[in-house]
Amino acid sequence: MNPDDRYLLWNRCIVEHRLLADTADGKVVLAVTPLFLSAGLRELANELLSPEEAENALLDAVGRVYRTAVAGGSGVRELLARDAEGVPTSVAFLAVSVIAAGWMETDEKRTGRAYYSRLADALGVELKGSQPLGFDDKAFEDLWLDLALWLKSEHDRKLVLPEGNPFQRYLALPKAHVLLRRVDIGRLPRFFEAKNYAPGSRPPLDRLAYDLVERGGPWSGFTEHGRGALADASRRALVVHQVANELEHWDGERTDSYGRRVASIEIQLMVRRRAQVSLLARRPPGFPEVLEGAGFVFESADDGWYEEIYLGPGDGSALSTGLRAVSDTEDGRYVLQRPAAEIIPFAPSEEYSGLLSDRVLRLGASSAVLCTHGREAEVAAHLEKIAPGRHTARRDPTLPDGWSLFFDFCPTIIIEPPPSLDQLHVESSVKLVPRGGLRIGGRWAWLHGAPPALQVVGTVRGDITVDGNVVELDDNQCIPSQCISTVGVHVVRIGRQLRQRVSIIEASISPNCKGWDELREDHTRGWAVLPAGRWVVVSQDPDFRDDLVAGRHGSVVCLPEGETWALAVSPARRTRAVLLRQAPHPWASTPPLPPAGRPRRTWVRWADLIYQVAIRRPALDVGPGVPTEAVKPAWQRFSQRARAIKRKLRRAK
Amino acid sequence: MMSAETLLHWMGHMGAGHWGTFRAAIAELYSIDNREVLSRVVRDLRLALSDLGHADFFVSGSRRWRAREPALSGLEHEGHALVIGGRNEALCRTLALVSRRVGASLSRQSTGRQDVERLLVSAADNIELQRIADEVAIPFIPRTGCRLAVALPELKAEVAEAPLIVEPANWEVQSWSFKMLKWMPGRLNKTARVYINRHGVRWHVLHVGRRRLRSMDRYEAIYAAACHDGRHIVRYDPVSQELSVPGRAPLPERYSRAACLASGLLPHFVDGRLIYRGIPPLLASILLSRLGQPPAPPER
Numbered sequence: 001m002n003p004d005d006r007y008l009l010w011n012r013c014i015v016e017h018r019l020l021a022d023t024a025d026g027k028v029v030l031a032v033t034p035l036f037l038s039a040g041l042r043e044l045a046n047e048l049l050s051p052e053e054a055e056n057a058l059l060d061a062v063g064r065v066y067r068t069a070v071a072g073g074s075g076v077r078e079l080l081a082r083d084a085e086g087v088p089t090s091v092a093f094l095a096v097s098v099i100a101a102g103w104m105e106t107d108e109k110r111t112g113r114a115y116y117s118r119l120a121d122a123l124g125v126e127l128k129g130s131q132p133l134g135f136d137d138k139a140f141e142d143l144w145l146d147l148a149l150w151l152k153s154e155h156d157r158k159l160v161l162p163e164g165n166p167f168q169r170y171l172a173l174p175k176a177h178v179l180l181r182r183v184d185i186g187r188l189p190r191f192f193e194a195k196n197y198a199p200g201s202r203p204p205l206d207r208l209a210y211d212l213v214e215r216g217g218p219w220s221g222f223t224e225h226g227r228g229a230l231a232d233a234s235r236r237a238l239v240v241h242q243v244a245n246e247l248e249h250w251d252g253e254r255t256d257s258y259g260r261r262v263a264s265i266e267i268q269l270m271v272r273r274r275a276q277v278s279l280l281a282r283r284p285p286g287f288p289e290v291l292e293g294a295g296f297v298f299e300s301a302d303d304g305w306y307e308e309i310y311l312g313p314g315d316g317s318a319l320s321t322g323l324r325a326v327s328d329t330e331d332g333r334y335v336l337q338r339p340a341a342e343i344i345p346f347a348p349s350e351e352y353s354g355l356l357s358d359r360v361l362r363l364g365a366s367s368a369v370l371c372t373h374g375r376e377a378e379v380a381a382h383l384e385k386i387a388p389g390r391h392t393a394r395r396d397p398t399l400p401d402g403w404s405l406f407f408d409f410c411p412t413i414i415i416e417p418p419p420s421l422d423q424l425h426v427e428s429s430v431k432l433v434p435r436g437g438l439r440i441g442g443r444w445a446w447l448h449g450a451p452p453a454l455q456v457v458g459t460v461r462g463d464i465t466v467d468g469n470v471v472e473l474d475d476n477q478c479i480p481s482q483c484i485s486t487v488g489v490h491v492v493r494i495g496r497q498l499r500q501r502v503s504i505i506e507a508s509i510s511p512n513c514k515g516w517d518e519l520r521e522d523h524t525r526g527w528a529v530l531p532a533g534r535w536v537v538v539s540q541d542p543d544f545r546d547d548l549v550a551g552r553h554g555s556v557v558c559l560p561e562g563e564t565w566a567l568a569v570s571p572a573r574r575t576r577a578v579l580l581r582q583a584p585h586p587w588a589s590t591p592p593l594p595p596a597g598r599p600r601r602t603w604v605r606w607a608d609l610i611y612q613v614a615i616r617r618p619a620l621d622v623g624p625g626v627p628t629e630a631v632k633p634a635w636q637r638f639s640q641r642a643r644a645i646k647r648k649l650r651r652a653k
Numbered sequence: 654m655m656s657a658e659t660l661l662h663w664m665g666h667m668g669a670g671h672w673g674t675f676r677a678a679i680a681e682l683y684s685i686d687n688r689e690v691l692s693r694v695v696r697d698l699r700l701a702l703s704d705l706g707h708a709d710f711f712v713s714g715s716r717r718w719r720a721r722e723p724a725l726s727g728l729e730h731e732g733h734a735l736v737i738g739g740r741n742e743a744l745c746r747t748l749a750l751v752s753r754r755v756g757a758s759l760s761r762q763s764t765g766r767q768d769v770e771r772l773l774v775s776a777a778d779n780i781e782l783q784r785i786a787d788e789v790a791i792p793f794i795p796r797t798g799c800r801l802a803v804a805l806p807e808l809k810a811e812v813a814e815a816p817l818i819v820e821p822a823n824w825e826v827q828s829w830s831f832k833m834l835k836w837m838p839g840r841l842n843k844t845a846r847v848y849i850n851r852h853g854v855r856w857h858v859l860h861v862g863r864r865r866l867r868s869m870d871r872y873e874a875i876y877a878a879a880c881h882d883g884r885h886i887v888r889y890d891p892v893s894q895e896l897s898v899p900g901r902a903p904l905p906e907r908y909s910r911a912a913c914l915a916s917g918l919l920p921h922f923v924d925g926r927l928i929y930r931g932i933p934p935l936l937a938s939i940l941l942s943r944l945g946q947p948p949a950p951p952e953r
Contacts, residue, residue, distance in 0.1 A: 301671040507741040512668025529938035624934035
């Protein structure tokens, strides 16, 4: 992929997953974080990069294009263009300008107000005067205005721009998009964990807003800048949206107080005739292939997970007391963790078939709850309130000891649970749950001919459309599969709540397929198997000779060109001559002499050996695949030829 | 499209993956809910796809599979080749077109194993096959079965290089019994063993004496034990060109592939034995030598 293609890929990624994703009342912020970039790249190009790697890759691609544009004399105004699909090509560059604004914190070398030096670092250029080499303020402003115009005219969205005539108006452009600084973004996983948000979830924005601000003021874990952004009524909604976006792309990883990377262990529930419970640990980029601990061995599977580990009756305590597997290696320190629990809710997952452990129950979704025997009665009583009907616990022998299962119920009523049943809170956020199909690589890509059924879960507000066409859900609350059966990218929208690209891809042949190089050798080669014993392999070419000892089970030999024999001369046993391969072409009637420059000695040895074997009247035999009747005349011819050559050599002395 | 064909397209597109995703793909394509049925179907498909050169499984002892590049695999019968490795619609269409143009034929044939089909190209000779392969831009490998067999290491050498491991504690153990020709609970000496823990993880080993265990593939361990003890468990009939092994001790995967790609046929069960058909004497000799089995009887 040449640099321009790489740049355009990032451009597309940011447009699709940021500018055209959910908005806060129609307003759009061009804020990209490492986590967002990693998730977006995986979604669009099925490339797995850690968040840091993804950010570096974006900076690298944009820097290259910028330096090329500057060297070419046109500068960033060159980005005032459209790609093949009519999308502005300035987006990736402008996103990097926002990243640089997000770096504006006082450090050892610079104050928190130094923007252009940070932009120069991001673009990989020197400063010329006070600005990056080749930078043009006016062109920079034009790029922002062009993008705003495009968003408004094509998608009826409003790009956030500084209002009025601000001081430092060019710097104000990217700064308007810095809602939370880098350090606050880095603290979000702690917030998600503390407030019990499931990785990848899309909770209602009012719940997020409540936890971020309304519960007791802005979350205390943020910096002063972050708390200030939340306290500002004009920016609050945008911040909540940004946090929601981070949560959607969060894979559950966080860093503990010892600096170890921590990923969560989920529980997968599959129920066929009997219930089967498995541990399913997430594997963020960079986590080791194998991680052992807590009595389990987690081995890497595909696509950001470790392989599932079935839990049997003996594993009851692992669920109730929690699990913690720690790996401290030279390459880093990693933890896989599952907290202690007595009640575990399950909901359909976007990522895995079956039901996956969740932090809450989901309105309108087929759900399950695992609980310890002691909590059965109160769970049953609460379930009867939120999912009308009688609910009986199962105690399948396949379940971990001490645990019961409530299965196949659908919460339809939202009520506040008692504090002891906080996990059974019902959330109404909408979710698109793929069922079945053959996924290929990215989270939302399927093989043509094996598409998924897309189930809509949660409270829907507005129309459901696929590629702009309104669709009706079927009896299972699924989008009809014919809507997404053709090859291409299909855009599913659920009101203003959710926008999801679904790719249906024609199968190609992966470059990762293993080749057959080990077999692509000389096509004229043949082989034979020699029985046990000492052998000399000769052919009609006197220069060829191979001495070998075949073991008890024989030896496989590669044959040279032409008629080939294996000769065994032994004082103790009968001499043998085995025809391994017949002459493919008739021999020339006149026996040759060694070509000029070739040593006569090898020819003499060859002729002598055959002569010695011949005078001992060897036992004749054939190798596999050679007709038996061929051996006698072939030996006669071969030995006569050897004699003729021997005579010629003697006369030629 | 048949489910097995879709599975092949998926594997070719993915290139490689984890065992779990392979199982999940089969469960999805064949709409299988029952775990026992799924295990059986998965096993059938895995063996068929491995034997016909489409993919390798448990690569380097891991739980991963890896698809192979598409190629024309020459059978022992000159002018005939199987399409092996990954494939997709476009490749099949191109092959059909090119074959027709040179006067060859491309046919889909049932293998008798689930709905797996083999694609057979029949041309006048190997030169024509080479031409077809060149036009489609895939390799042509004449006599793939023999080449694979020659490339196999001797089992004795494999044993010498297999890592020594310590017997795991508190794992269930089963041993291969040559007398009963099946796995039996408990420890038998100088034979293949499998250790199983409570989570279903299996370790296959060869007991080589005293307390020494070498980690090996399950079936290679059986044949290595047979070689060591001089047990004759592989039979070959040069007249019918059939090679047979105990039903519960199929040829190790690499050897099985060599046998199947010689004839293009998958093995089948008869009277408790697994029969490989269309095995020419030379290939049989090579396989027997590599397996450390007594040589094939001469053709008479």
